[in-house]
Amino acid sequence: MKAVIQRVSQASVTIDGQIIGEIDRGFMILLGIHEEDTQADADYLIRKIPLLRVFEDEEGKMNQSLQDIAGSVLSVSQFTLYADTRKGNRPSFIKAARPETAIPLYEYFNAGLRQAGLKVETGKFGGDMDVALVNDGPVTIIFDTHDK
Numbered sequence: 001m002k003a004v005i006q007r008v009s010q011a012s013v014t015i016d017g018q019i020i021g022e023i024d025r026g027f028m029i030l031l032g033i034h035e036e037d038t039q040a041d042a043d044y045l046i047r048k049i050p051l052l053r054v055f056e057d058e059e060g061k062m063n064q065s066l067q068d069i070a071g072s073v074l075s076v077s078q079f080t081l082y083a084d085t086r087k088g089n090r091p092s093f094i095k096a097a098r099p100e101t102a103i104p105l106y107e108y109f110n111a112g113l114r115q116a117g118l119k120v121e122t123g124k125f126g127g128d129m130d131v132a133l134v135n136d137g138p139v140t141i142i143f144d145t146h147d148k
Contacts, residue, residue, distance in 0.1 A: 001041040001105075002032040002081040007054050007139035011074045013123040014130040021121035026071030028133045032081025033097040033105050034146070041145040042105055046112035049073075054139050062139075066118060073113055076123035076131060077106045099126065 005027050012022040027049065034041075055064040055071070066073070079102070083091035097105065103125050113120045123129045 001034060001037050001045060001109075001143075001145045003045050003049070003143040004030040004032075004078070004081065005049065005052070005141045005143065006030075006133060007136045008074075009134045009136045011131070011133035013074065013076060013121075014132070015124055015127050020129075021074050021076075021123055023072035023074045023119070023121050025069065025136070026119075027066060027073050028131075028135075029073055029075045030078040030081065031075060031106060031109060032078050033102040034082055035095055035097045035101065037097060037101075037105060037145070039105065039108055042109040042112060044145050044148060045109065045143055046116060048143065049113065050116045050118055052141065054141065067116070072119040072121065074121045074123075074133075075106075075110050075113070076129065077102065077125045 008028045010024050011028040012019050050067045051065045053065050054062045055069050057063040079093055079096040082096040085091050106125055110120050110122055
């Protein structure tokens with residue numbers, strides 16, 4: 001799995017003019033699921049993300065986690081994170097998990113973050129979404145469970 005995590009002051013997902021997910025301070029997570037990913041990959045991210053210390057403390061140092069600040073998550077499935085751009089100009093997405101694999105893992109990931117005590121809003125899997133965010137910092141962290 002690949003997770004692109006952006007520290008945000010606000011973020012939202014809109015479909016057909018309707019906001020379906022919205023948060024204030026927290027993480028915007030774009031989650032790509034590889035065809036070989038399992039619940040173990042999701043479990044790794046579920047353990048790491050809530051404790052990732054990228055929020056500033058009283059001294060201005062990135063020393064607080066999402067849990068410390070009672071922040072929220074906006075989670076959006078993003079199969080294009082597994083684009084293969086090595087040949088030609090049109091990316092291939094052959095390594096991205098098919099929906100029958102990806103949907104249960106995406107839902108498992110979000111449920112795990114909720115069980116960790118986080119407020120989690122989501123996009124719509126496979127939906128044509130407009131994603132808006134204000135990247136705070138900017139701070140962007142990338143996790144790849146194949147490189148842990």
